[in-house]
Amino acid sequence: MEKLAFALVIAARRLKPYFQAHTIVVLTDKPLRKAMNSPKAVGRMALWAIELSEFDIQYRLRTAIKGQAVADFIAEFTLGEGQLVKGKEQWNIYTDGSSNKRVGGAEVVIQTPQGDKIQCMIRLDFPTTNNEVEYEALVTGLDLAKVAGAKNIIVHCDSQVVTSQINGDYECKNDRMKRYLEEVKYRISNLEVEFIQIPREENEWADHLAKAASAEFMLVPEQAGVLPEKKGAARKLKVQASQFVLIKDVLYKRGFSRPYLRCLCKEEADYVMREVHEGICGNHSGARSHVHKLIRAGYYWPTMMKDAQVYVQSCNKCQRYGIPRVLVSDNGKQFNNSAFRDFCSELGIKNHYLSPAHPQANGQVKVTSRSLLKIIKTRLEGAKAVIPAEVGLTSYRVESYDEDKNKEAIRLQLDLVDKVRAAAEQRLARYQNLMAKHYSNKVRRRDFQVRDLVLRKVMGAARDPSQGKFGPNWEGPYRITSWQRNGTYHLETMDGQKLQHPWNTEHLRKYYQ
Structure with a gap:
């Protein structure tokens, strides 16, 4: 009893502002209230009772934990009227x-x-x-x-x-x-x-x-050959190009699940999708399984996931019939025979049979299941890929985990990572284009041609401190020799001496002779 009282005292000391501001309800199946309020309490119990007397504490009998857990779960996860399941972006x-x-x-x-x-x-x-x-x-x-x-x-x-x-x-x-x-x-x-x-x-x-x-002077990087002007973009292009190779005039992509994946054109992609989905060996699988089969067969094209989704969605047989993945039946002869098993095998249906009602055999099954469960728990305790809570209370992903299948699935996903990366880049480019269009809708463009004469804005160290505010704001003229990209130009003096860095049109203005 003293341990329970001591735990309550420690909680009151640590959470004193909450104990002072609210009524505290203590759920317990022990006679803690009687022990704290007893006139016979002496020693530490008496001191703790005096310390807790300043708070509004109510002691209530704790009901069954299992029933209360179910009630709390339903109250927490039941949505009210008009409450949306999907959150806003x-x-x-x-x-x-x-x-x-x-x-x-x-x-x-x-x-x-x-x-x-x-x-x-x-x-x-x-x-x-x-x-x-x-x-x-x-x-x-x-x-x-x-x-x-x-x-x-x-x-x-x-x-x-x-x-x-x-x-x-x-x-x-x-x-x-x-x-x-x-x-x-x-x-x-x-x-x-x-x-x-x-x-x-x-x-x-x-x-x-x-x-x-806010810096007063910024340099514009030089252009490097035919590669993109940004080093990051040029490096990304080189990395992407290194993933492809030509073998006897046929383009292949280096894969993770297979050494080489043959790159297909549109007509070839349509043929292999039709053959794998509804051909002799086809089983009308879903888009994800369809793509995995294509990769295992050694084929690749950038939009294969999107194309497979469109193809499966428009398949006539898949829209009219639904083929089950697993068929569970008893051991009756109408289901447990070679003809029925061959029929299910042709459609890609797995056969699962219930155990017979045999007391001796059922007892052996229970013993075997208990042994298997003990082995699984022992293996999970030594693993580091799960959180501690999943060791004591195994989740579905832990019970269904297969290391070999997991590695194979990871390799298959790595073969499709280029499409995911490309979709993210396109989405980001679309956002940037929308923002650039909005930001530049009121911008007045100033473009110059090669051989035009311009004045350059005097900034930073180029100013003569002895002239003060009366010094010129523009210097020149300079002649434009070439342009690097829109709004960026290379200049030279009238004597033909080229300037070291390119200049942005923001710091240039036309010089009229």
Whole structure:
């Protein structure tokens, strides 16, 4: 009894604010209340009773644990009227801003419900304060997320002032800040948005890029041959190309489950799908099983999973008939004969038979099952691939685990990983195109031609400190020799001396003779 009382005292000491604010109900099948309130209590029990007397504690008899567990389970997992099973897609926006005397930089990182990250770096060529830059990043992030189709958004910002003003904790007194606040409230009027302040160290994604955007001078990388201009994209292309090989003028892909997978064109893919699905050896399997059979047969094409889903869905026989995978029957002669087993084998149906009603045999089956269960538990206790709870209470995945089949399934999935990666890249590119289109809809393009004369903006160390504010803002003229990509040009002086780095059109203006 003293152990139970001591446990209650320790809980009251650790959770004292909760004990003081609420009525505590203690469920027990022991006479704990009688022992605590007994006038004969002496020693530690008496001291503990006095310590617990300041709290509102009620002692109730604990009912059957099994019945209570079922009731709690039903109450927790039963949905009410109008309650949706499927949750809303959650978008996350991380914003940050940085500014100096001349320019400011805002950075937005948008995380889609699928886990893709979209980064947007904004350069502000006008004097701003740190709070104004934070608002600029916030407005841009909301616009981009809305264009991408976001409805439910959580905004993570490391500025306490901006977050508190939007949530209504702080009053906004500055006129410019009020206009920013009105713009934010206008954008969130038809969205479900939650604003959360986070520490700066948890906002590293946006913080580094915001500092880079506020830098006064940024270099543009050189173009390298026919490969993509970005090193990451060029390296990715080289890695993808290394996975394919030509053998006797036939293209093969190096696989994980098979050494080489033959790459098929559209006509060849249609033929093998039709033959494997409904041919002599076909069993009208589902799309996933269909693709695995194609890979085991040594074939590959990038859209095989999507094509298999469309083919299986449009199969006439699969729409009219449903073929079972397993047929369970007793040991009757009408089911347990060679003709029936051959018929099921042709359709890919497995035969499972019930054990006969024989007391001696049933007893042997129980002993065998108990021995097998003991062996399985012994093997699970030595494994490290499950959580500790699954050792004592085995789950379905643990009982059904087969190491060889699991390794084979992993290798089959690795053969399809290129399609998953390509779909993620296409989805990310679609988001980026939508955001770029929205961001550039009011941009006025300035394009120059080769041999045009331009002036270059004077920035950073190029300024003469002795001239102060009266120094020129533009220098030149320079002649354009070539262009690297849209908006980036190589320059040379009028004497033919080429400049070391390319320049962006943002820092150039046309020179008229």
